[in-house]
Amino acid sequence: ARNTDGGGIAVIGLGRFGCHLASSLTQLGHEVLAIDRNGERVQRWSPYLDRVVQADATEEGALRQLGVTDFPRVVVAIGASVEASVLTVLALAELGVPQIWARATSDKHAKILGSVGAQHVIFPEAETGERVAHLIVSKMLDFIEFGDDFAIAKVRVPDALVGRPLRELAPADRYGVMVVGAKLPGERFRYADPGTVLAPGSVLIVEGSIAQVQRFAELS
Numbered sequence: 377a378r379n380t381d382g383g384g385i386a387v388i389g390l391g392r393f394g395c396h397l398a399s400s401l402t403q404l405g406h407e408v409l410a411i412d413r414n415g416e417r418v419q420r421w422s423p424y425l426d427r428v429v430q431a432d433a434t435e436e437g438a439l440r441q442l443g444v445t446d447f448p449r450v451v452v453a454i455g456a457s458v459e460a461s462v463l464t465v466l467a468l469a470e471l472g473v474p475q476i477w478a479r480a481t482s483d484k485h486a487k488i489l490g491s492v493g494a495q496h497v498i499f500p501e502a503e504t505g506e507r508v509a510h511l512i513v514s515k516m517l518d519f520i521e522f523g524d525d526f527a528i529a530k531v532r533v534p535d536a537l538v539g540r541p542l543r544e545l546a547p548a549d550r551y552g553v554m555v556v557g558a559k560l561p562g563e564r565f566r567y568a569d570p571g572t573v574l575a576p577g578s579v580l581i582v583e584g585s586i587a588q589v590q591r592f593a594e595l596s
C-alpha cells in the first residue's frame with residue numbers, strides 16, 4: 377500500500393547516501409521521484425525505484441518540467457559538489473518547494489544551504505562518524521544523541537537489574553537513567569514498566585544524559 381501521507385518525496389543525487397535514502401523511503405511506502413544528472417546512476421537505480429530520471433537539478437526549468445513543484449518535500453542528497461548542492465537548493469526555493477532538506481558536508485556549507493532556503497540541514501557523515509565512535513569505545517549496542525546532553529541507548533542488562541521488578545531496583549534513582557524498553561531473551565521489545573522483571577541476557581532501551589547512559593552501559 378502506498379503511503380500518501382503528506383505527498384511524495386523527491387530525492388536529488390543518487391550517490392552512496394541518496395540511493396539508500398531513496399530506497400528506504402520507497403520501503404516505507406512513500407512515492408519517490410529520484411533525480412540524478414548521471415545517466416549510469418539513473419540506469420543502475422531504475423529497477424529498484426519507482427521513478428528515476430536524468431536531469432541537472434541546478435536548472436530550475438528542468439525541475440519544473442519534472443513536476444518537482446508537486447512534491448511537498450525535496451531532499452538534496454548531493455554531497456561532493458557544494459556548488460551543485462547550493463544551486464539546487466536555490467532553484468527549489470525559487471520554485472516555492474515548501475520543505476527542502478539538504479545535505480551539508482561542512483558547517484559553512486550548512487550555513488549557505490540555510491541562507492538560500494533549506495529548512496532542514498543534515499550531516500550524514502558527521503552524525504554517523506560521531507555515533508559509530510561512541511559504539512566503538514563503549515559497550516552500548518546502539519546510541520542516538522538529541523543535543524542538550526540527552527541520549528537514548530540500547531544496552532545489555534547489568535546483573536544488578538536482574539530478577540526483581542524495576543520498581544524495587546529503581547534504576548532512575550541509582551543510575552540516573554530511565555529504562556523505557558526491554559527485550560527479554562527470545563521475546564520482542566516491550567515498554568518497561570514498574571512491574572517489569574528482567575532476566576539475564578535481556579537488552580534494554582535507556583534514556584538519560586550521555587555520561588549517565590554510557591556509565592550505565594559499562595555496568596553490563
Ligand code: ADP
Pocket residue numbers: 388389390391392393394411412413414417431432433434453454455456457460464
Ligand atoms: P555520496 O557521498 O552520497 O556518494 P556524491 O556527492 O558523491 O555523494 O554523489 C552525489 C550524486 O549527485 C551523484 O550521483 C551525482 O551524479 C549527483 N549530482 C551531482 N550534481 C548534480 C546535479 N546538478 N543534478 C543532479 N544530480 C547531481
